[in-house]
Amino acid sequence: MAPADRQSDPGAASVPAPRVPVKGRGYWQETWLRFRRRRLPMAALCFVALLGLIAVLSPCLAGTKPIVCRYKGRLYFPATSYFNPRWENPIFMKDRFYKIYPKNLKKKDPESWAVWPVLYADPYRRIRDGEWDNRKGDEIYAEPNERNLFGTNQAGVDVLAQMIHGTRIALLVGFVSTGVAAVIGILLGAMAGYFGGLIDMLVSRVIELVMCVPAIILILTLLAILDKPTIWHMMAMLGMTGWTGIARLTRGEFLKLRQAEFVTAARALGVGWMRIILRHILPNALAPVLVPISFGIASAILTEAGLSLLGFGAPPPNPSWGTLLNSGKQNLQMWWLILFPGIAIFLTVLSYNLIGEGLQESTDPRLREAGK
Amino acid sequence: MVNYIIRRLAIGSVTLLMITFVVYGLIRNMPGTPLTVDLAESSPDKQISAEEMKRRAEIYGLDKPWYLAYWKWAGNIFRGNLGRSIQEKQPVMRVIGPRIAPTLLLSVTSLTISYLLAVPLGLYGSARSGRLDERTTGVLLFMLYSFPSFVAALLLLNLFYVKLDGTFFHLKPGMVSDSYPQLSTGGKVLDIFKHSILPVFCYTYGSLAYYSRFVKANMEEVVRQDYIRTARAKGLKPLTVLVKHAFRNTMIPFVTMLGLTLPGLLSGSVILEEIFSWPGMGRLFFSAITTRDYEVIMTETLIYTLMTLAGQLVADILYAFVDPRVTYS
Numbered sequence: 001m002a003p004a005d006r007q008s009d010p011g012a013a014s015v016p017a018p019r020v021p022v023k024g025r026g027y028w029q030e031t032w033l034r035f036r037r038r039r040l041p042m043a044a045l046c047f048v049a050l051l052g053l054i055a056v057l058s059p060c061l062a063g064t065k066p067i068v069c070r071y072k073g074r075l076y077f078p079a080t081s082y083f084n085p086r087w088e089n090p091i092f093m094k095d096r097f098y099k100i101y102p103k104n105l106k107k108k109d110p111e112s113w114a115v116w117p118v119l120y121a122d123p124y125r126r127i128r129d130g131e132w133d134n135r136k137g138d139e140i141y142a143e144p145n146e147r148n149l150f151g152t153n154q155a156g157v158d159v160l161a162q163m164i165h166g167t168r169i170a171l172l173v174g175f176v177s178t179g180v181a182a183v184i185g186i187l188l189g190a191m192a193g194y195f196g197g198l199i200d201m202l203v204s205r206v207i208e209l210v211m212c213v214p215a216i217i218l219i220l221t222l223l224a225i226l227d228k229p230t231i232w233h234m235m236a237m238l239g240m241t242g243w244t245g246i247a248r249l250t251r252g253e254f255l256k257l258r259q260a261e262f263v264t265a266a267r268a269l270g271v272g273w274m275r276i277i278l279r280h281i282l283p284n285a286l287a288p289v290l291v292p293i294s295f296g297i298a299s300a301i302l303t304e305a306g307l308s309l310l311g312f313g314a315p316p317p318n319p320s321w322g323t324l325l326n327s328g329k330q331n332l333q334m335w336w337l338i339l340f341p342g343i344a345i346f347l348t349v350l351s352y353n354l355i356g357e358g359l360q361e362s363t364d365p366r367l368r369e370a371g372k
Numbered sequence: 373m374v375n376y377i378i379r380r381l382a383i384g385s386v387t388l389l390m391i392t393f394v395v396y397g398l399i400r401n402m403p404g405t406p407l408t409v410d411l412a413e414s415s416p417d418k419q420i421s422a423e424e425m426k427r428r429a430e431i432y433g434l435d436k437p438w439y440l441a442y443w444k445w446a447g448n449i450f451r452g453n454l455g456r457s458i459q460e461k462q463p464v465m466r467v468i469g470p471r472i473a474p475t476l477l478l479s480v481t482s483l484t485i486s487y488l489l490a491v492p493l494g495l496y497g498s499a500r501s502g503r504l505d506e507r508t509t510g511v512l513l514f515m516l517y518s519f520p521s522f523v524a525a526l527l528l529l530n531l532f533y534v535k536l537d538g539t540f541f542h543l544k545p546g547m548v549s550d551s552y553p554q555l556s557t558g559g560k561v562l563d564i565f566k567h568s569i570l571p572v573f574c575y576t577y578g579s580l581a582y583y584s585r586f587v588k589a590n591m592e593e594v595v596r597q598d599y600i601r602t603a604r605a606k607g608l609k610p611l612t613v614l615v616k617h618a619f620r621n622t623m624i625p626f627v628t629m630l631g632l633t634l635p636g637l638l639s640g641s642v643i644l645e646e647i648f649s650w651p652g653m654g655r656l657f658f659s660a661i662t663t664r665d666y667e668v669i670m671t672e673t674l675i676y677t678l679m680t681l682a683g684q685l686v687a688d689i690l691y692a693f694v695d696p697r698v699t700y701s
Contacts, residue, residue, distance in 0.1 A: 040511070205387070212680045213391055214635075216642055217673060220661050221395070224402040302520055306643045309522055310658070328526055329647060333534045335527075342523035350518035357514070 031287045034362030041358025044351035051348065055167040058082065062119040062161035064127070065101055069114035079117065082165065099125070102132050121148070123165040123319040126156030144336055151336035153327050159336060162319035163344055169320045170348060173235055173304045174297035180239025181300075182293050185246030190277050190285075192247070193254025203251070207244045215241040215303070223312055231318060234307065238300045245292040253285035287363045294356030298349045305345050321345050377689070384681045388674075393442055395673045399666055400438035406458035406664045407434065432458055432666075445670065455667035459660075464671045468656065474547055475640040475652035477568060482575035483633060490580055491619075494587025498595060499614055501588075510585075517581035525574045525647045532570060543570055545649045571648045575641070586629065590622035597621075624695050631687025635679040639672075 025033070036042060059079035060067050067079045071091070078101065081088035097104045105112045120132045129137040135147065140156040142148050150159035192203035219237050223229045257263060258281065266280050307313045308322025309329060321341040328337030407428055426435070433441045448455060454464040493513070500506040532543040547567050548560075555563055594600065595618055603613045640654030649655075653672060660668040692698045 208387060209390055209394075212387060212677050213395060213673070214639060214676050217395060217657075217669075217676075218398070220658075221398040221402060224661065225398065227403065298518070305520065306522055310643060310646060325523065325526065332526070332530050335530045338523065338526040338530060342520070342527060345523060346519050349520065350515060353514070353518045 027284060027287060031359075031362050035358050038358045038361065041354050044354035044358070047347065047351045048355070051167055051171060051351075054164060055171050058165045058168055060117050062121045062123065062158070062164045063117040064099070064120060064122045064131070066105070066114035066116055069101075069105060069112060071105060071112045072109050082123075100131055103130075119161065119164075121158035121161035123157065123161040126152070127158070141331070141334060150340045151334070153324065153334075153337060154331065159324060159340060162324060163321065163341060165319045166321045166324070166341070166344075169231060169318060170301055170304070170344075173231070173238070174301045174348075174352070176232075176235040177238035177242065177300040177304075178293055178296040180236060181243040181296055182246055182289075184239070185243035186250050186282070186289065188243070189247035189250025190254050190282065193251040194258050194273065194277055194281070196255075200251070203247070207247055210241065211244045219303070219307065220312065223307075231313075231320075234304065234313065235300075238303055242296055242300060246289060246296065249292055250285060250289050253288060254281060257281045257285055287359070291356050291360045291363065294352050294359055298352035298356070301345065301352070302349055373689075373692070377685070380685050380688070384685065388677055388681060389446070391677050392446065392670065392674060396442045396445065396666075396670060397438050399664070399669050400441070402664060404664055405429075405434055406432070406666060432456075445667075449674070454671050457665055457668050459663045459665045459668075464667050467668055468653070468671060468675075471651060471653050471656045472638065474650060475638060475645075475654070477564075478571050478575055478650065478652065479637045479640070481568070481572050482579065483637070485572070486576050486580040486583055490583035490587055493580075493584035494591060495614060495619060497584065497588040498591035498618075499610070501592065510588075513581040513584060516577055517585065519578070521574045521578050521641075522643045522647060524577070525570070525644055528570050528574065529647070543567070545570075545647070547649075547651055571644060571650055574644055574648075583629070586625070587622065590625050591618055594618045594621050624691065627690045627694050628687045631683040631685075631690070634683030634686070635676055638679055639676050 054061065059065070059082040063079050063082060065078040065081065067077065069076050069078065076089050076091070078088065078092065092101075095104070095108055101114070102116075105114055120135065121127065126140070127135070127138045131137070138148055138152050138156045138158060140152060140154055142152040142156070144151045148158045148160065150163065152158055153162070188203050188206070192200040218241050219234075222237050223234065226233055254277075263276060263280060266276050271280070304313060304320070305322035305325060308320050309325045311326055313320055313322050313326070321344050324337055324341040325345075328334060328341075331337060407425060429435045433444050436444070445455065456462065457464050457467045460467045493509075497506055497510060529545060532541060533545065536542050543566060545567075547564060549555075549563050549567075552560060552563055591614075600613060600618055603617045604610075608617075638653060640650075640652040640657075642654040642658050644650070645652045645654040646658060656668065657672050659665075660672070
């Protein structure tokens with residue numbers, strides 16, 4: 001594609017133009033330019049970014065712990081304990097707060113001040129009467145109302161708060177499990193494609209093996225073998241069963257690229273195979289591989305939600321969208337336990353699918369040539 | 373061709389052996405055995421002595437380490453003996469047999485409906501490519517494809533089972549009503565039909581969206597070919613070009629697709645069958661995992677793997693039949 005500015009001034013054609021080396025757009029830049037032109041995938045990308053923001057800010061959006069507070073002359077950040085329970089400062093345990101901050105802060109230190117989350121609601125427990133000014137306590141199985149916008153579940157825990165904090169799990173499951181899958185898939189696929197021969201045959205057999213075993217058998221048995229499966233175990237499991245598509249595509253790309261001139265040149269210069277694979281071929285093969293990665297994130301989120309729905313997901317106190325669906329399955333008349341988390345899962349899966357689709361179209365060489 | 377098939381069968385049987393070996397090892401390493409899980413559920417006064425336990429373990433081959441017990445299992449399979457379900461206390465064939473028809477009822481119906489609708493939808497999409505109505509249906513189909521079937525199942529149950537209770541549209545989970553044995557033949561058919569509406573819908577809509585997008589994508593590939601331009605240039609009707617010249621040539625990837633759907637026919641969906649309390653293979657598998665019913669899990673794995681391998685082989689062979697350019701030599 002010729003840069004437009006060369007033809008911008010037809011009158012200057014007789015004068016030899018100063019030779020400015022034109023730097024061509026790289027493969028990545030090209031892909032990004034094509035991707036950016038598509039409206040729906042871009043909207044999906046923005047939505048995922050928004051979800052990331054919600055996940056990072058979840059303790060500031062919904063919680064019962066101050067984001068920052070001054071207590072007995074020192075500053076504390078109790079809300080961070082939503083990320084990791086161990087980050088809760090022991091002083092609040094010692095002073096017997098029992099996780100109820102608003103009353104106790106004023107009672108135990110009248111000088112204290114605090115910045116509170118937007119929504120006074122907790123993803124782990126029920127709010128009781130008079131905890132927060134005159135706010136009434138939450139009821140169990142409450143329909144959506146002004147205190148609980150999305151209602152409460154069988155334990156009286158606010159659904160909106162659980163969904164906001166569940167965003168963390170959903171995004172984490174998507175990224176970590178697909179990250180594991182991508183590392184395994186790219187590594188094995190690259191080796192198979194680059195070396196060929198025996199290694200290729202072995203890797204292809206392993207791919208076939210993993211593809212033939214139904215993923216749900218693998219995941220359910222592996223989860224049963226572990227004594228106390230955590231959400232991290234599940235992510236590892238999803239990653240270890242979901243890498244075959246990525247490996248096959250990487251293998252294909254490497255098969256194609258290992259014949260390219262620049263690889264021969266690198267080899268002639270005496271570059272080691274590891275460096276050729278990682279620095280020379282991989283950057284050129286990565287964009288198409290992002291397509292199954294994006295679809296993989298969507299399917300990992302779906303599988304996690306499905307397993308949680310069956311009761312095999314994250315252990316109960318963890319707020320996850322699938323766990324909410326599980327309580328909805330047991331109480332079918334509580335539509336708010338199904339509808340809201342269902343929409344959240346749908347939108348997230350849709351976004352990743354749209355991104356995958358957009359990537360596919362912007363890296364497809366045939367569409368590229370057609371100038372679409 | 374014969375050579376190729378023989379080679380594929382040989383490789384396939386090795387794969388089959390490896391997969392069953394791995395799965396056998398995995399399930400034998402789950403904590404608890406069918407005997408202990410059974411005991412934990414029964415009352416304490418039914419406790420059995422250690423000798424009795426040992427005797428039972430010997431019967432089911434649980435006294436040996438798994439890698440030895442596997443060969444016993446594989447040998448039995450070879451002789452056509454699938455073993456006995458420890459939970460149900462009867463041969464595995466009897467346990468799985470009645471589960472096949474309900475699963476097939478859902479999968480075959482859903483597959484037929486989605487194929488029958490997907491082809492015209494895909495053709496319509498490629499005929500009106502880029503127009504407003506096509507773009508709208510395209511986006512709608514994409515959304516449908518992304519909508520999780522288990523969420524749809526729960527929402528539909530909430531609507532038809534809970535909200536519409538007492539009206540004409542009331543639909544229940546399960547496959548048959550409690551009064552099923554007393555119904556006449558026509559009543560029985562109607563009863564099963566009414567119960568299968570929701571599960572079939574949840575099974576179908578996602579694959580319908582997927583297949584129609586698949587048809588459309590393949591059509592767009594073919595429509596760009598030179599012979600399509602030739603056909604148009606000699607004045608054939610657009611519909612004739614679309615169906616006779618273009619669509620017939622998209623059948624090649626379609627055949628591969630058919631092979632890939634083969635295992636899904638019999639495996640059933642664990643989640644959907646759980647939600648709809650549908651007495652199929654998926655639900656059986658789920659309960660077999662929780663009760664550690666080794667023989668049932670193994671038989672289901674065997675069936676699934678066999679179907680997957682067979683599907684791939686059939687797809688590859690059909691490929692050569694549909695497309696004369698493909699040869700295996």
